Amino acid sequence: MSVACMAATAYSPAGRAQDVYAGVIVPGVKQSDGRAGNVSNAVEDHLHVQGYVKEPSHKIPVVASVDVIVVGGGPAGVAAAVSAARQGASTMLVEKTSYLGGLWTGGLVLPVLATHGKGKSGEWTKATGGICVELCDKLLKEGWAFNPDSPRVDPEATKYLLDKTVYDAGVRVVYNAVAAGVTMSGNRVESILLDCNTGRIAVKCKMAVDASGDGCLFNWTGDPYEARRYHISTSYLLGGCKGKKIGGKTPVDDMRFSTIGTRAHEDGLDVFRVSELQQKHRLDLWDRIETLRRKPETKDVYLMEVAPTTGVRVTRVLNSLHNVTLAESMEWTTYDDVIGMSGACDPFDYKGRRVEKKDRPVWQIPYRSILPQQTANLLVCGRCFGYDQGITWDAREISTCMVTGQAAGTAAALSAAYRCAPRDIDVKILQNKLVKEKVRLAF
Ligand SMILES: Cc1cc2nc3c(=O)[nH]c(=O)nc-3n(C[C@H](O)[C@H](O)[C@H](O)COP(=O)(O)OP(=O)(O)OC[C@H]3O[C@@H](n4cnc5c(N)ncnc54)[C@H](O)[C@@H]3O)c2cc1C
Structure with a gap:
């Protein structure tokens, strides 16, 4: 494997698994190309296909119709569903597990990063606002998180807060349902197909939001994307750590978190490989803890929880109407259609020189980057x-x-209300709504 294909996960004193390389585009996989309109078949790209069987065609019962359906209840999906519901849209949030938070809670990824960056006048400034800050402030106020700049949270308290926030906003949450496909009407998603224990059901929608992390919806709609690989790891919680220099601190006194994983870039869409890694991480971790427990100074340390969700970092990434580039993020690029900002996470090399985190600018996110082609x-x-x-x-x-x-x-809520496509809404109205909700748009 070439150096470009390797990634190192170094455990920093702050308790964060630092990503040394930023992932690779899957070699040998036909990248989906919007201009040619030829989206590759996802299964063949990721798994060895031995042949085909035919599924008999059947009618799928429609069990609900909503303005906005959000697939995926991770940080992005929760923010999307709460925002849509607060704007008055009837909103359904579909999550394949039985809790909200995605990798944040189920992946035991506790620190909320990229909240700040260098402001235009040189000072360290807040990039994030809106729901992210609302949730973090509540967690900090209750003592369920510490470190205001990059809050490190208690995962169970976060699950509770996310449930409460979506409940209060009037979002209808559907747990234990896997989005398994879409039906289309022309170039519009007509319904999302959900697999649950009763069998396959359909929910009709005016607008659909893909917050699955893996781009499930845009894969099914045939929108262009890029398949990427990144390293995969599994986080875990340790108990009995009070007073011990072990793992990363959490808001719970004797609880620490850490991560175990490979350094190679992996295909997070290869279900066999991900399962293999999941199993390997658990087995290796058990040995690691047993070794710790054999030492007198760490004999009381125990494995509290292994993350139920394996740490797949990146898989499909949308080829949107405008993908934000590294240069744009480093050069104070402004967009007329800005919808928010990101902070800086790590130092990296740019134009042949090392740029420290403190010197990395906050960067704007254009609306076009969340719109498929x-x-x-x-x-x-x-x-x-x-x-x-x-x-x-x-x-x-x-x-x-x-x-x-x-x-x-x-x-999505605005588009449903105005009965127009998201790309046709007046972006100024969208920006005004976001600013009213305390989202930061300007450096
Ligand atoms: C090991 C590791 C360490 C990291 N460290 C940090 C860190 O320190 N700080 C930081 O800020 N970020 C960190 N990250 C990144 C961050 O955790 C994720 O990028 C972020 O959680 C992504 O949010 P998301 O909502 O886009 O997706 P996810 O958190 O992946 O959530 C997607 C949700 O969609 C659901 N879903 C997927 N497909 C379907 C389907 N078909 N039907 C129904 N539901 C579906 C999933 O169950 C999941 O709940 C780390 C990531 C990993 C893996």
Whole structure:
């Protein structure tokens, strides 16, 4: 494997697994190309296909109709659903697990990063506002998080707060339902197909938001995207750590968190490989903890929880109407259609020199980066919105995911209300709504 294909996960003193490389585009996989309109078949690209069987055609019962359906209840999906509902749209949030927060809670990824960056006048400034700050402030106020600049949270308290926030906003949450496909009417998503224990059901929607992290919806709609690889790891919580220098601190006194993982870039869409890694991480971790427990100074440390969600960082990334580039993020680029900002996460090399985190600018996110090229009533947010590989570090962080989520949900609700496609709404109205909700738009 070439150096370009390797990634190192170094555990920093602050307790954060630092990503040393920003992922690679899957070699040998035909990248979906909007201009040619030839989206590759996702299964063949990721798995060895031995042949085909035919599924008998059947009618699928429609069980609900909503203004906005959001697929995926991670940080981006929660922000999208809450924003849409607060704007008055009937909103359904579909989540395949039985809790909200995605990698933030189920992946035990506790620090909320990329909230700040260098402001135009040189000072360290807040990039994030809106729902992200609202949630973080509540967690900090209750003692369920610490470190205001990059809040590190208690995952169970966060699950509680997310449930309460979507409930208060009037979002209808559907847990244990896997979005399994879409039906289209021309270039519009007509319904989302959900697999649950009763069988396959359909929910009709005016607008759909892809917050699945893996770009499930834009894969099915045939919108162009890029398949990327990144390293995969599993986080875990340790108990009995009071007074011990072990793992990263959490808001719970004797609880610490840490991560185990490979350094190679992996295909997060290869279900067999991800399962293999998941199993390997659990087995290796058990040995690691047993070794710790054999030492007198750490004999009371125990494995409290292994993240139920494996840490797949990046898979499909949308080829949007405009993917934000590394240069744009470093050069104070402004967009007429700005819908939020990202902070800086890590230092990196740019134009042959090292740029420290403190010198990395906050950067704007244009509305076009959450809009797919083809499908009229689809918005995309979270770690699969449109950004270049070079800014993967910032673009997939929890705060940036919530910023794109809030914009996607607000735009979806506006589009449903005005009965127009998201790309046709007056972006000034969208921006005014976002500013009213305390989203930051200017450096
Ligand atoms: C090991 C690791 C360490 C990280 N460290 C940090 C860090 O320190 N700080 C930071 O800010 N970020 C960190 N990140 C990144 C961050 O956690 C994620 O990028 C972020 O959570 C992405 O949010 P999201 O909402 O886009 O997607 P996710 O958090 O992945 O949520 C997607 C949700 O969609 C659901 N879903 C997916 N497909 C379907 C479907 N078909 N039907 C129904 N539901 C579906 C999933 O179950 C999940 O709940 C880390 C990531 C990893 C893996």
